Amino acid sequence: MSEQINMTADMDDNDKAQRQLERLQATVNRACKNVPFHRNRIQETGLSDITGLEDIEKLPFMDRTHLATHYPYGLFAVPLKDIVRIHTAPGSGTSPSISGYTKTDLMIWEKMVAGAYAEANVTDRDIILVHLPPGLANWARDYKDGGEAIGAGVIPNAPLSVAKTLMVLRDYKVTTLVSTPAFARHLTAHMFDRECHPNELNLKQIILVGEPDDGHTVTELRESLHVDVWLNYGLSEIPGPAIAYECRYHDGLHMNDDHILPEIIDPSTGRPVPTGEKGELVLTTLSARAFPLIRFRTGDMAKFFPQACPCGATSTRIQWLAEQADNYMLISGIRVSQAQVKENLKNALKMPGIRCTMEKECRAGTDMLLISLIMDDHLFSDEIKHLQQLITYAEETLTEQNGIKVKIRLIQQRV
DSSP, X not given: OHHHHHHHHHHHHHHHHHHHHHHHHHHHHHHHHHOHHHHHHHHHHTOOOOOSGGGGGGSOOBOHHHHHHTTTTTTOOSOGGGOOEEEEEOOSSSSOEEEEEOHHHXXXXXXXXXXXXXXXXXXXXXXXXXXXXXXXXXXXXXXXXXXXXXXXXXXXXOOOOHHHHHHHHHHTTOOEEEEOHHHHHHHHHHHHHTTOOGGGSOOOEEEEOSSOOOSSHHHHHHHHHOOEEEEEEEETTXXXXXXXXEOTTXXXXXXXXXXXXXXXXXXXXXXXXOTTSOEEEEXXXXXXXXXXXXXXXXXXXXXXXXXXXXXXXXSOEEEEEEEESSSEEEETTEEEEXXXXXXXXXXXXXXXXXXXXXXXXXXXXXXXXXEXXXXXXXXXXXXXXXXXXXXXXHHHHHHHHHSSOEEEEEEEOOO
């Protein structure tokens, strides 16, 4: 019996690898045929054909700078008449990040999000409340569509205060909350401050998106609210949420690797790391028609699980790590380039030489970027009012450019 099970598993693995190979070949062929950027770069490698999944290592990497330099339509692989939706995200440079979908792309993505809901035990008898920050508005739409696809009742994303969100949770008997870790923590604190007992709610599960677990948030939410907590991994550029999700064992995240092929590389050399070692997560779309991405460097650190999951699924499993492989900060799912922020800050303040530090801070359930600007000769001003006006302008400009709240404070230069 054991041999029969192993033979079946081997056959499934072989079928899956063949399916991934065929989709990779189709993706590369379509990209080379329709996107000059891909065609020229792949031709430079001298690779004439992909005969095995290992050949992906011969293809060049993509990163966020390529998305910016080919704005708006330079990476689209289908005519604009076939595009039924265009998503915009703040991006890391002066241009927004753009991704497009055909009707088929949207159907596939909807099924992926619906599958992540199913793994979190969400059914057509549940009521879902989506509460995500403005920078993740596209994800909010995807989670709404995925929830409706499984027949659940969905309360779409809306800019409600934490008090009104709690009212909706209680009055509409919401069973599933889709949120960021920051807002989930804020909601919990608000409930206990108002002496609202978790038993007053019908909440059964929380799906956290945007950031990996910090080592205590998931545990605290489970113990405080008596709910099950599930992590979903997503990427705005790839494009969307639920690229990977937890199963009932909560031991790593299952990649949707029928549609997105993952690699983990050494960020300094670009070479694959042995299974089980940490490195940078690289993703290649296998079924996206409108916006294929080939070997996209996410900047996220992760590692593969070498052993199969007890749930029996054969999909690749990753552990999503809190570290970043690049000079970006991850704030509620939005990736912020520290170098670009500093350049934009200099332009906003009209000061060529500044020194500052950046950190993530959570205020009232919202993760924000806190910039500590070091006071030196460049910042001294005879008119404090004028300096404050510059800082207010810089905060508003950086908030708009990055899609997250930015706060600037002045700190004294240390001698």
